[in-house]
Amino acid sequence: MKTEITLDGKKIQAQIGKPLIDVASDHGVYIPSLCYMRGKPCLGTCRVCSVRVNGHVMASCTVPVYEGMEVEVDAPDLVDMRKALVEFLFVEGNHNCPSCEKSGRCELQAVGYETGMMVSRFPYRFPVRTRDHASKYIWLERDRCIFCQRCVEFIRDEETGQKIFSIDKRSTHSSIEIDVKLADKMTPKQVKRAADICPVGCIIDKDLGFNKPIGERKYEIKSIKERILKGKTNE
Amino acid sequence: MKEKIQNIVEQYQSDKTRLMDILWDIHNQYGYISDEAVNQLSDALNMSPPDIRETSSFYHFFHAQPAGKHQIYLSDTVIAKMSNYDEVHTALEKETGCTFGTIDESGTFGLYHTNCIGLSDQEPAMMVDKVVFTNLTTEKIEDIISALKEGKSAEEIANPNQHPHTEVSYIDAMVSTNIQNKGSVFFKKERNYRVILSKCLSSIPEEVIETVLDSNIRGRGGAGFPTGLKWRLCREAEGEEKYVICNADEGEPGTFKDRVLLTRSPKDVLLGMIVCAHAIDSSVGIIYLRAEYWYLKAYLEKQIQEFHDEGLLGKDILGRKDFHFDIRIQMGAGAYVCGDETALIESCEGKRGTPRLKPPYPIQEGYLGQPTSVNNVETFAAVSRIVEKGGAWYKAMGTEASSGTRLLSVSGDCSYPGIYEIEWGMMLNEVLRLVGAKDAKAIQISGPSGECVSALKDGEREFCYSDLSCNGSLMIFNQSRDMLGVVKHFMEFFVDESCGICIPCRAGNVDLLHKVERVIDGKACQQDLDEIVSWGTLVKSTSRCGLGATSPNPILTTLNKFPEIYKKKLVVPKGPLLPSFDMDAALTGHKNAYKILMKEEAE
C-alpha cells in the first residue's frame, strides 16, 4: 500500500513499510550509508544515513515508511552530522588511501567524497591493531575495519551456517575475527563476495591486490551516488 | 574436562540460546573459559570458536585466561571515591600482592575494577567470588585477604554463621537493605498472595489489563512506557508463545532499589510476573539477574519453588487447567547495556548484548522472535499491589500524569542513604530534607545517563515523568566535591560500557572523555567547550540505542547547570595554536621516529 510522505518539502508517494533510505533513492535523493545493502536486512551500525523524521534524527535504513512522515535529508545540520560520522570512521582506524588495495573501490572513501569530507574535526587515534593473514585466501587488515557487520551477518559457512567472521570484545576494544578453518573452506566465489561486500579494505582477497589502474577504478568510473540512485548494490 | 563440558552442554540440550548459562557453568568450574573449552563447545553447539568468543569476550566477568582462584572486583563508583576507596584500593594491592587488572604469581588472587555493583549506600564495596563485602576499610581488607590465604572461602568469611543460601538471613549477613521510609505500595508484610492471585485470575486478561491501564502506572526501568499499554499490545501481537521478562539488570550507577525489592519483597515481583503472564497469555517467564547479585540467586529460586509448592506457579495454576507459567533465572555477566531490553533479550538468547534495531519492538518480536513484555522489577512489584487494591487506589497517589509512588536509591552526601518511597510530585528540596542532605550542591538524577541538577537552582522541581523522571538513582554531591572528576568518571563508565556496534557512541564518547580531561588539565579553551556541545549533540542524536542517546549527559547537563566549573579552568590561546597542542611532544615524536629510522638504516 502506498502513502504520501514529505521528503525535503516535496510530497511523494511511497510504499508503506519500505526502508526510507530506498524510497529516498528511488526519488532521486541520495542518502549516504556504509553498512546498508539494498535488499538485505538492515544492520544499522554506521549511522551515516541519519536523517530527520518528524523532528527526530534517525538512521533512514532503520525506518520503515509510514503514513504522514515528514522527512528532512538536506538540512545543513544533518548534512554536517553525516559528514561528522564519516570523519569518526576515518580517525577511528588507520586509513592510508594511496597505499590501500581498496582505494577507488572503497565505499568509505567514496562516501567521504560524497559528504565533502576534507579533513577530520576529530583527533586521529592511530590505534595499534594487528593484521591477520593466517587464512589461505583472506588477508584481514584490521586497521581499516569500520565494524559494519556485513561480513558477520552475510558471510556464513555454506555447509554448517556457522559464522566465519565475528566481533570480539566490546567498545573501543572491539576487533573483527576470522575463523581460519572455515575461511580456508571458502570457495573463490565466496572469498570474492566477502572482499566485495566489505565496504573498506579490511577483507582483502590475497590473490587480488591492486587490480585496476588509477582512473579506471570502480568509483572513478561511476560515483557511489550514481550507483545507489540507479538501485545498484555492491553485489 | 571433556566429559565435564559434555555434561554441561547436555544439561542444556545442546541449545545454543543457553550459551550464557553454559559459559557460566564452565567459568564456575574452571575460573575461566579456555580455548580448549571453546573448541569443544564449538563442536557441540555448531558455532565457530570466534562466535562463542563473540559472546564470552563481551561480558566483563568472563575471562579467557586464568583469572585468579579468588576473583576480586572492587566497585569503582564516584560514591566509593567519596569515602575511603583509595585506602581500600591500596590495601587490596598490598595484601594480595598484585596490581589491579592482574593476578598474583601464585594465581591465588585476581584484582579487577568493576562498575557499580548496586551497593552505593554502603560503599566501598567489593565482590569476591560471587559474594560481597561492604563498608570496606583497610582493616577489613587485611582480615578478608588473610582469611582467604588461610584457605577459607569468601563465602565462609562473608557468612560466618553459615546461613543457608536460600534464606534472607544469608543476604542480610552481607548487605544492608537500608529501607529508610515506607509508603503505601512497597514492602508490605504478610500479603496473602494466593487470595490476591485468585481474585486476579477470576477476571479475564482484558480486565486485568484494564485495571493496570486505570492505575496509569508507567514503567520504572527508565523509559516510562505505560505498562498497561505494553501488555495490551503484547497480548494483541501474534505469536506461538509469549514471554514475560523481569529486568533485574539494575546497572545504572547509583541504583539499588531492585536489589532491595528482590530481597525484601521477592514474591511481590513474582506475583507481578504471574499477573503479566495471565494478561498477555504467556507460559514462560525469565528474571534477568545481573551477576553482581549472584548472592540473591538461591534465595530467589527458593521463593519460586515456594510458589510452585503452593500452586501459584507451574502447571494448572490455582487449579486452572488453562494456565501454566514457569519462571527461570537468567544470570547476566557484567554489561550495563544488557539493561536495555533488546540487548537483554539478545543476552538471554546466548549472544553478545548488542541492542537490536527497532522496529520490531520486543512486544512484536522479542525473546526467540516471540512477543515479549520486558518490565522492571519495581514495575512488577507495583502491579502486584494494583491488582490487589485496584487501579483507582493507585491512581489517587502521585500527580495527574505521574501516578503512584516510586522508589529512590539515595547515596552520596546525606545523613541517611538508602531506599525511599516517595509519591510522584514531591519536590527535590523535600527529598533533600528527607534524606538529610544539608550541604548539597549537585544532585545526579537517574545516574550518569540522567541529569545533573543544582540544589540551588532546581530545588523546586518535581519528581514526575514530565520533569525529574527519575529511574531510581539519586546521588548527592556537596559543595566540596570535585564535579569535573565526577563527570570524567561517568564518561569513563560509558566508554567502558558501550557495546561498540555503532560509531557515534563507540568513538564519540572517547573524544568527549578526552575533552573533559583537557578541561581538568587546564588545557582547554572556549573552542573545546563549543565542540563538546556540538559533538555531544551528535552522539546523542545519531546513536543506535539509549546508551549513546544519553552518554553525553554528564557533560552537557553539568555544563548547563554549573558552567563556572568549566569556565574556571579555561585558558585563552596564545597565538594560533590551541592550548592543548603540545609542541614539544609533537617534535619529540618526530625526533624519536628519526632516531629509529637512522638506527635501522645503520643496521
Ligand SMILES: Cc1cc2nc3c(=O)[nH]c(=O)nc-3n(C[C@H](O)[C@H](O)[C@H](O)COP(=O)(O)O)c2cc1C
Ligand atoms: C543502556 C540502557 C540500560 C538500561 N538499564 C535498565 C535496567 O537496568 N533496568 C531496567 O529495568 N531497565 C533498564 N533500561 C530500560 C529498558 O530498556 C526497558 O525500557 C525497561 O526494562 C522496561 O521496563 P518498564 O516498562 O517496566 O520500565 C535500560 C535502557 C538502556 C537504554
Ligand code: SF4
Ligand atoms: S579502506 Fe578505504 S578509506 Fe581506508 S585506506 Fe583503504 S581506500 Fe582509504
Ligand code: SF4
Ligand atoms: S571486516 Fe569489513 S565487512 Fe567486516 S565488519 Fe569490518 S568493515 Fe565490515
Ligand code: SF4
Ligand atoms: S549507542 Fe552505544 S551501546 Fe548503543 S548500540 Fe550504539 S555502540 Fe552500542
